[in-house]
Amino acid sequence: MQIAFAIIAALTLVSAVAAMSLRNLVHCALSLAVTFAGLAALYLQLGAPFVGWAQILVYIGAVAILIVFAILLTRSSEHNPEPIVSRKWGIGVAIAVMVFGILTWSVLHSSIADKLPPAKTDPTVREIGNQLMTRYVLPLEVIGLLLTAAAIGAVIIALKEPAKTATPVSPAKPAAH
Numbered sequence: 001m002q003i004a005f006a007i008i009a010a011l012t013l014v015s016a017v018a019a020m021s022l023r024n025l026v027h028c029a030l031s032l033a034v035t036f037a038g039l040a041a042l043y044l045q046l047g048a049p050f051v052g053w054a055q056i057l058v059y060i061g062a063v064a065i066l067i068v069f070a071i072l073l074t075r076s077s078e079h080n081p082e083p084i085v086s087r088k089w090g091i092g093v094a095i096a097v098m099v100f101g102i103l104t105w106s107v108l109h110s111s112i113a114d115k116l117p118p119a120k121t122d123p124t125v126r127e128i129g130n131q132l133m134t135r136y137v138l139p140l141e142v143i144g145l146l147l148t149a150a151a152i153g154a155v156i157i158a159l160k161e162p163a164k165t166a167t168p169v170s171p172a173k174p175a176a177h
Contacts, residue, residue, distance in 0.1 A: 005045055012038030025071045033064035047120070050128055058143065063150045070154040 012035055019031035036059040043052035123131075132140050 005042070008038055008041045008045065012042065026068070029064065029068045029071055032067065033060055036060045036064055050123070058147065062147060066150055066154045070157040073158050 015031045015034035015038060019028050019035055022028045022031060036055060040052045040055035040060070043049075043055055
């Protein structure tokens with residue numbers, strides 16, 4: 001069980017780094033979809049099937065597909081000649097390490113870490129629906145706003161036309177005989 005978790009976590013981490021670092025947008029979007037799938041597999045393995053299936057339906061089924069379609073409709077043939085590693089990477093890595101350190105310190109020094117986990121229950125779909133409509137209305141609305149923002153972003157990306165460069169038209173040369 002722990003070996004499978006380690007493999008899935010490593011795959012998720014590698015695909016997340018690939019989504020951030022690759023230059024081809026289609027490859028980035030596909031790497032992002034693999035990252036979402038890895039997160040869903042982690043949720044399923046940790047005993048949260050509803051969150052895992054919701055991750056698959058919302059992020060892979062909606063957000064990732066929307067991103068891929070937006071990229072394919074707009075910039076499928078662009079090639080970026082810039083190198084993979086840039087000077088900004090160092091700043092990004094430093095900020096990521098700093099945030100990771102703060103989060104690790106916060107989790108280790110939190111009083112929540114000392115509490116025992118609640119007894120495991122098997123919720124039904126009806127109970128989950130009732131909880132979503134009563135106790136967790138705000139997170140549900142935030143998810144709805146996220147999906148709306150993703151749809152609007154995809155439309156904006158699809159509407160943006162690349163700048164056309166004017167190519168001079170040369171007069172046709174007569175054929176030499």
